[in-house]
Amino acid sequence: MVNWHDKFAERTTYMKRSTIREILKLTQMPDVISFAGGLPAPELFPLERVREAFRAVVEHYGPQALQYSTTEGINELRDWVAARMSRSGLTITRENVLIVSGAQQAIDLVGRVLLDDGDLLALENPTYLGMLLAWRPYNLRYAVIPTDRDGLLVDRLDKALIRRPKLMYLVPNFQNPQGVTLSWERREQLVECLAEYGAVVIEDNPYGELRYSGSDIPSLYEFDASFRGSHSLDGHVIYAGTFSKILAPGLRLGWVVAPTAVIDKLVQAKQSADLQSGTFAQYLAYEVCRDGFIEGHIERLRAVYRRRRDLMLAAMDRHFPEEARWSRPEGGLFLMVSLPEFMDTSELLKEAIRHRVAFVPGQDFHVEGGYNTFRLNFSNAQPDMIEEGIRRLGQLLKEQVRQPV
Amino acid sequence: MVNWHDKFAERTTYMKRSTIREILKLTQMPDVISFAGGLPAPELFPLERVREAFRAVVEHYGPQALQYSTTEGINELRDWVAARMSRSGLTITRENVLIVSGAQQAIDLVGRVLLDDGDLLALENPTYLGMLLAWRPYNLRYAVIPTDRDGLLVDRLDKALIRRPKLMYLVPNFQNPQGVTLSWERREQLVECLAEYGAVVIEDNPYGELRYSGSDIPSLYEFDASFRGSHSLDGHVIYAGTFSKILAPGLRLGWVVAPTAVIDKLVQAKQSADLQSGTFAQYLAYEVCRDGFIEGHIERLRAVYRRRRDLMLAAMDRHFPEEARWSRPEGGLFLMVSLPEFMDTSELLKEAIRHRVAFVPGQDFHVEGGYNTFRLNFSNAQPDMIEEGIRRLGQLLKEQVRQPV
Numbered sequence: 001m002v003n004w005h006d007k008f009a010e011r012t013t014y015m016k017r018s019t020i021r022e023i024l025k026l027t028q029m030p031d032v033i034s035f036a037g038g039l040p041a042p043e044l045f046p047l048e049r050v051r052e053a054f055r056a057v058v059e060h061y062g063p064q065a066l067q068y069s070t071t072e073g074i075n076e077l078r079d080w081v082a083a084r085m086s087r088s089g090l091t092i093t094r095e096n097v098l099i100v101s102g103a104q105q106a107i108d109l110v111g112r113v114l115l116d117d118g119d120l121l122a123l124e125n126p127t128y129l130g131m132l133l134a135w136r137p138y139n140l141r142y143a144v145i146p147t148d149r150d151g152l153l154v155d156r157l158d159k160a161l162i163r164r165p166k167l168m169y170l171v172p173n174f175q176n177p178q179g180v181t182l183s184w185e186r187r188e189q190l191v192e193c194l195a196e197y198g199a200v201v202i203e204d205n206p207y208g209e210l211r212y213s214g215s216d217i218p219s220l221y222e223f224d225a226s227f228r229g230s231h232s233l234d235g236h237v238i239y240a241g242t243f244s245k246i247l248a249p250g251l252r253l254g255w256v257v258a259p260t261a262v263i264d265k266l267v268q269a270k271q272s273a274d275l276q277s278g279t280f281a282q283y284l285a286y287e288v289c290r291d292g293f294i295e296g297h298i299e300r301l302r303a304v305y306r307r308r309r310d311l312m313l314a315a316m317d318r319h320f321p322e323e324a325r326w327s328r329p330e331g332g333l334f335l336m337v338s339l340p341e342f343m344d345t346s347e348l349l350k351e352a353i354r355h356r357v358a359f360v361p362g363q364d365f366h367v368e369g370g371y372n373t374f375r376l377n378f379s380n381a382q383p384d385m386i387e388e389g390i391r392r393l394g395q396l397l398k399e400q401v402r403q404p405v
Numbered sequence: 406m407v408n409w410h411d412k413f414a415e416r417t418t419y420m421k422r423s424t425i426r427e428i429l430k431l432t433q434m435p436d437v438i439s440f441a442g443g444l445p446a447p448e449l450f451p452l453e454r455v456r457e458a459f460r461a462v463v464e465h466y467g468p469q470a471l472q473y474s475t476t477e478g479i480n481e482l483r484d485w486v487a488a489r490m491s492r493s494g495l496t497i498t499r500e501n502v503l504i505v506s507g508a509q510q511a512i513d514l515v516g517r518v519l520l521d522d523g524d525l526l527a528l529e530n531p532t533y534l535g536m537l538l539a540w541r542p543y544n545l546r547y548a549v550i551p552t553d554r555d556g557l558l559v560d561r562l563d564k565a566l567i568r569r570p571k572l573m574y575l576v577p578n579f580q581n582p583q584g585v586t587l588s589w590e591r592r593e594q595l596v597e598c599l600a601e602y603g604a605v606v607i608e609d610n611p612y613g614e615l616r617y618s619g620s621d622i623p624s625l626y627e628f629d630a631s632f633r634g635s636h637s638l639d640g641h642v643i644y645a646g647t648f649s650k651i652l653a654p655g656l657r658l659g660w661v662v663a664p665t666a667v668i669d670k671l672v673q674a675k676q677s678a679d680l681q682s683g684t685f686a687q688y689l690a691y692e693v694c695r696d697g698f699i700e701g702h703i704e705r706l707r708a709v710y711r712r713r714r715d716l717m718l719a720a721m722d723r724h725f726p727e728e729a730r731w732s733r734p735e736g737g738l739f740l741m742v743s744l745p746e747f748m749d750t751s752e753l754l755k756e757a758i759r760h761r762v763a764f765v766p767g768q769d770f771h772v773e774g775g776y777n778t779f780r781l782n783f784s785n786a787q788p789d790m791i792e793e794g795i796r797r798l799g800q801l802l803k804e805q806v807r808q809p810v
Contacts, residue, residue: 005666015518114412116414248471250683
């Protein structure tokens with residue numbers, strides 16, 4: 001018998017499973033109303049369009065759709081992404097685009113090509129759990145930038161950037177877990193700071209197209225190009241996008257848009273990681289999205305998710321105690337609740353599951369603090385479940401804020 | 406402007422693109438007959454069955470096939486793999502199976518959970534290029550085991566294992582690039598050595614089901630269990646399989662079968678790498694393979710590839726000079742040619758492309774030597790192209806072995 005535990009690499013001591021996935025197991029009892037996941041609503045997947053797209057793929061591409069293709073991705077999809085992300089005065093070309101296996105792979109590959117052991121990472125607190133987990137093996141140091149309802153506090157940026165972080169990680173739109181969005185003014189200030197310090201950022205934007213109120217704000221890569229007066233993508237920003245939230249996560253497709261020098265390195269890393277993303281899935285996604293279908297589909301998603309967000313916020317207003325505070329996101333899938341500081345939401349979750357309702361405790365999204373926060377998802381629950389789940393949770397909160405666990 | 410090259414992590418200096426992918430670009434001129442790639446024959450992809458499977462997926466699983474699923478893979482496919490890899494007296498269960506995005510990802514994930522910087526790797530010379538490239542960033546040391554026509558020379562194993570390598574990497578069946586297969590007797594000796602030294606091996610088996618002559622030989626994981634008298638998978642072997650060669654590479658699906666302690670770590674690494682492999686592709690592969698379809702399909706592949714192998718070997722016998730030596734593989738996609746030691750096949754390739762024929766020079770498959778070897782693929786070319794391509798190559802070789810470049 002081999003003792004495999006003696007064989008594992010040192011970095012595995014920094015690996016751990018996502019607590020969210022563990023919580024999801026707890027919440028799969030049928031009578032638990034779960035706001036814990038981050039799933040899109042499956043009833044909105046465009047199955048009929050997928051059927052048509054399948055026929056088109058088989059007819060137009062035939063066996064080629066099942067064969068190996070290039071690491072960079074199929075040209076049809078790269079061109080489609082490039083055109084969609086180009087702006088008046090800012091031309092993005094196929095050479096700026098790498099198709100990846102979901103935005104999680106973008107994070108993994110960016111880590112591989114940019115992060116050395118012990119590097120300094122600038123980041124919002126709280127931030128995306130999947131990034132924190134993926135980069136744990138690099139044993140990073142953190143330059144933590146606090147946030148408020150307009151996203152990260154840009155006036156604290158100098159303090160972080162003067163330490164010369166290797167990379168900054170940001171989710172500027174409807175951030176997971178808080179749902180907050182970085183304001184127009186702060187984006188302008190941010191790209192100025194990037195230029196001043198020669199700093200670089202990964203703009204992770206899975207939710208940006210799911211806006212339900214307020215006005216769209218350009219992406220960081222646009223602000224960056226505009227500030228530098230550049231018409232091509234040669235700046236400080238690596239952008240990560242995904243088909244998971246606008247089409248379907250089960251295809252495992254996303255994209256990176258970045259300067260060609262970065263794409264070149266990412267391609268080398270991806271070749272070692274999985275050779276390429278699925279050829280078939282890429283043709284299928286292209287045939288689903290083309291000719292404007294995806295734009296109409298996103299409108300339908302927005303209408304449904306907007307209603308669910310509004311229902312959840314209205315139910316929270318009715319049922320939650322005044323001691324609770326929460327974000328009111330203009331888009332995305334999540335909002336975050338803050339409780340009085342004596343509360344520990346990991347303990348609260350156990351009570352909540354006894355009340356047949358679930359959320360994700362906030363601690364794991366935080367590099368410091370956050371014990372008294374939790375995340376709610378509003379995209380995946382049916383309207384009547386939202387009302388009932390928030391009612392149960394509100395009842396529990398009212399008991400607990402007055403009589404601690 | 407950012408100088409990204411100042412930002413890249415140190416490990417990127419060890420990354421490089423696969424030279425094969427660069428050569429493939431050279432060989433895409435339509436009048437070049439290429440034996441350089443490693444592609445399955447696209448005309449054999451079971452498109453009609455894929456169509457039926459698609460309908461079944463949409464009908465039986467609906468939106469679930471487009472949703473997130475578990476990192477481990479869908480239960481249907483894990484159970485199918487487990488049943489297929491179980492043997493009389495050796496039960497493999499779902500918990501031993503991780504679905505991955507092609508066998509290349511298996512190599513990547515195994516590296517992440519087992520390899521520390523500077524570790525010693527035991528390996529055949531020559532070996533799979535994609536492994537060498539993927540693991541370059543670990544800056545490994547090599548314990549090189551030479552091979553002959555029966556695979557690695559097991560009597561040289563002690564010399565390697567006494568140095569306590571962290572891991573051994575082997576392709577026991579129809580190895581890429583040589584096409585050689587490790588004999589029954591040597592497998593027996595190998596698992597004895599593994600037990601004696603407490604050593605572990607990754608058995609990479611992409612080609613094992615594509616046998617055209619001779620008798621099947623059990624896998625290393627079977628020999629290992631048998632030697633230890635074990636009825637479950639708790640031994641020295643991590644097995645990597647793939648749907649790329651028996652079904653279609655464009656789905657990007659493979660599997661790892663390993664002791665549960667190893668699967669557990671691989672799941673953590675995969676969660677960070679890409680969350681999971683494509684849900685849709687997994688259901689599709691399951692619906693294609695089930696009910697014995699894939700076994701009949703593999704028979705069809707064998708019949709066609711057997712003929713192509715025989716054609717290539719017969720043409721080589723006719724056209725190649727006596728100074729050339731080559732392997733006569735019993736399966737797989739490749740064979741390897743050795744030329745007199747003064748020949749440099751990288752130089753020869755330039756001449757070959759002028760003669761409108763292409764191969765892969767052997768050097769990059771070798772951790773030492775191999776300048777005078779090259780690899781030929783026989784699965785991807787039509788029969789008439791095989792005859793003509795080998796004729797051209799033979800003519801060139803006859804010129805060159807007598808009159809060096």
